[in-house]
Amino acid sequence: NAGVTQTPKFQVLKTGQSMTLQCAQDMNHNSMYWYRQDPGMGLRLIYYSASEGTTDKGEVPNGYNVSRLNKREFSLRLESAAPSQTSVYFCASSASRVGANVLTFGAGSRLTVL
Amino acid sequence: DAKTTQPPSMDCAEGRAANLPCNHSTISGNEYVYWYRQIHSQGPQYIIHGLKNNETNEMASLIITEDRKSSTLILPHATLRDTAVYYCIVSPGHTNDYKLSFGAGTTVTVRA
Numbered sequence: 001n002a003g004v005t006q007t008p009k010f011q012v013l014k015t016g017q018s019m020t021l022q023c024a025q026d027m028n029h030n031s032m033y034w035y036r037q038d039p040g041m042g043l044r045l046i047y048y049s050a051s052e053g054t055t056d057k058g059e060v061p062n063g064y065n066v067s068r069l070n071k072r073e074f075s076l077r078l079e080s081a082a083p084s085q086t087s088v089y090f091c092a093s094s095a096s097r098v099g100a101n102v103l104t105f106g107a108g109s110r111l112t113v114l
Numbered sequence: 115d116a117k118t119t120q121p122p123s124m125d126c127a128e129g130r131a132a133n134l135p136c137n138h139s140t141i142s143g144n145e146y147v148y149w150y151r152q153i154h155s156q157g158p159q160y161i162i163h164g165l166k167n168n169e170t171n172e173m174a175s176l177i178i179t180e181d182r183k184s185s186t187l188i189l190p191h192a193t194l195r196d197t198a199v200y201y202c203i204v205s206p207g208h209t210n211d212y213k214l215s216f217g218a219g220t221t222v223t224v225r226a
Contacts, residue, residue, distance in 0.1 A: 033213075088155065107160070
């Protein structure tokens with residue numbers, strides 16, 4: 001199984017440009033998440049989707065939008081990229097069963113905003 | 115979510131057990147303890163989780179104190195490939211809460 005697949009793996013943007021990070025999972029998981037990780041720091045939750053058709057803000061949602069396209073896919077959009085959004089972005093998914101919210105992560109998307 | 119406190123770094127010798135402590139003194143009754151690790155810029159990897167009882171799987175053992183205010187992750191025979199950042203997280207284990215909050219973790223370096 002592929003697990004969680006993120007595209008692109010690397011991207012360089014200029015300030016003000018827009019782009020969408022794509023995430024797909026093949027584990028039939030209900031919940032999906034977007035985190036960002038800045039150098040030397042832990043992960044911070046941007047947005048999450050508890051189930052198909054719902055999305056909620058995490059710790060650092062400003063400057064981002066998300067779409068839960070279907071059960072498999074959860075995209076993250078930067079409408080007007082800023083240098084502060086230079087980071088590594090991780091998508092994750094989980095089955096969200098009671099007592100075991102185990103996340104499976106993708107390999108990450110490395111974004112640089114100049 | 116309850117906060118966790120972990121040492122910023124620790125070293126251990128290859129082949130020896132690595133004991134990683136985590137303090138979660140404000141943990142509430144319905145919160146689980148999760149451990150993840152992140153190997154050099156890869157996506158974090160789930161290791162183990164528990165509520166009250168000690169747990170063991172093929173990767174590690176989790177020892178939770180009786181008052182649940184702290185826990186220890188044990189890697190029984192550390193290898194060089196276990197060099198990573200290890201995150202201890204507490205979070206409710208019910209279907210209304212889906213978020214895991216990652217702190218800075220412990221950077222573990224396994225030395226030959």
